[in-house]
Amino acid sequence: MEAMHAPIYFERYDVQGEMSHVPPEVMESIRKNKVCLKGGLKTPVGGGVSSLNVQLRKELDLFASLVNCFNLPGLPTRHENVDIVVNRENTEGEYAGLEHEVVPGVVEILGSHKANIMKLADGLFLESCREVAKKYPGITYNEIIVDNCCMQLVLLEGLESRLEQGASAGNVGKDSIVMENKANPAALLLSSAMMLRHLQFPSFADRLETAVKRVISEGKCRTKDLGGQSTTQQVVDAVIAKLE
Template sequence: MAWRSLPRLRHILRESSGSSPSRIGLWFTESRRSVTYMPRPGDGAPRAVTLIPGDGIGPLVTGAVQQVMEAMHAPVFFETYEVHGDMATVPQEVIDSIRRNKVCLKGGLKTPVGGGVSSLNVQLRKELDLYASLVNCFNLPGLPTRHENVDIVVIRENTEGEYSGLEHEVVPGVVESLKVMTKFCSERIAKYAFEYAYLNNRKKVTAVHKANIMKLADGLFLESCREVATKYPGIKYNEIIVDNCCMQLVSKPEQFDVMVTPNLYGNLVANTAAGIAGGTGVMPGGNVGQDHAVFEQGASAGNVGNEKLVEQKKANPVALLLSSAMMLRHLQFPSFADRLETAVKRVIAEGNYRTKDLGGSSTTQEVVHAVTSQLD
């Protein structure tokens, strides 16, 4: 982030050399950027992180992260809480822990299908106002895929849309479900996407929508994206209808850079992009807000695995290991994040230790040992 800002600062100060100090101060006030998921100032002291192992393969992959963190002597320690998808609500002590620590690492939580049971994943996002979901889908060297040069960041609005949960049965056999979208949340996610693109030297932001049918709701989303785009002239902006987006993703994914989407579309787009780039088992991500961040496997499809994977202990820990590297960078420990990412990528590139979803037969523990042996 600093290398991008410094030349710009020098340029501004040169242009302002004849300006009064108050004018320079005004520039700093006007151009101050809002907080994004990017690293925030830290003092380097060890940090407490709330840990939710979750359901299914969750305890396996979160356990893998704990082992690797210990092996690299990362300056974090975990407060572990048992939370399961069949609970009525997220326990208050867990919410309090995340509010206190600001950061959480989470395994998958199973969401019951139907029956009126609320998703704990959605509860967490709403309770902590984790308004942005970020999933990075990219090719890993040594892992063959149908497409090359894929490096897509899907940024999804995380609190509104079809996930608002506002539905009821009007009369028996007739259910009404509301898709709620507001100007505030649409502008907030659009600004987040452009800010992320700017800070990470990305070239293009694509808004995914269905405004040709949902003219008011998705029209509001597009209006917000267009307004924010005018403030970032150095970043190319375009729009694509969600059904065409899916077709373009599976035929020419390298055309996409940063994608910003409403809630439901983002879930579908992120999982599609993850499948194209190598599978959900290797894609990192997180849910972030103004004050808190929850890091987890980026793409949600099958994130709790199946019983056979759990019994054989062959769950893929790569996605959560890369998500924990994102977490380390968020906590202002970039050297540890780089070490972890490098070690994971070396293991994937060598190809000797891969779980079943990547074409191998390794156990979770064998992958962990391989990663720890690659730590510099």
């Protein structure tokens, strides 16, 4: 943000996944500012310890979890022109989601359900989806049983890492790479661009997103997960150098 001279000022807090509770001053800051840029928080293994991620979701009623899946220039993938978002219920009920393209030109919405078994709960979910779909006749609406949906995701490996949150590449990597300065900063940088758009600073968001994509596309500076040998800081420095 400083490199772009964006009109954003952060209140910084050091929160570790091993903590038993989110510090009250952190919650106060989030409620006051209405925006929070959060890095990954490790969930401790074992009983009796509540995940800080779950605490944040419940305390702030963050009921929707949006996961973006899209191609980046310069990175070969099995599928092209992928632009999908999964909207997952975060705070109550079973997992439920809609896959859709969120940019202008939405072409399809898919309701993933278990109504064949959970006839009341997911039956109500499908009824609600169908009622909303009637209001948008120009958008194709389809339904799929979640078992089949998961099978399709497994078959399409290029989508799996971003769409199946529990099995995403970022979740199965070593925790130590963050401390070793090897983690890929692209996700956090692109999340920062999303934050800037939310705050109505689209020009700054475009600059940051374009810089990230240019660095990845050129392929000269990449972290190990993308086939390179660069450190986290080296990638960040390369992105800063590309800011226009």
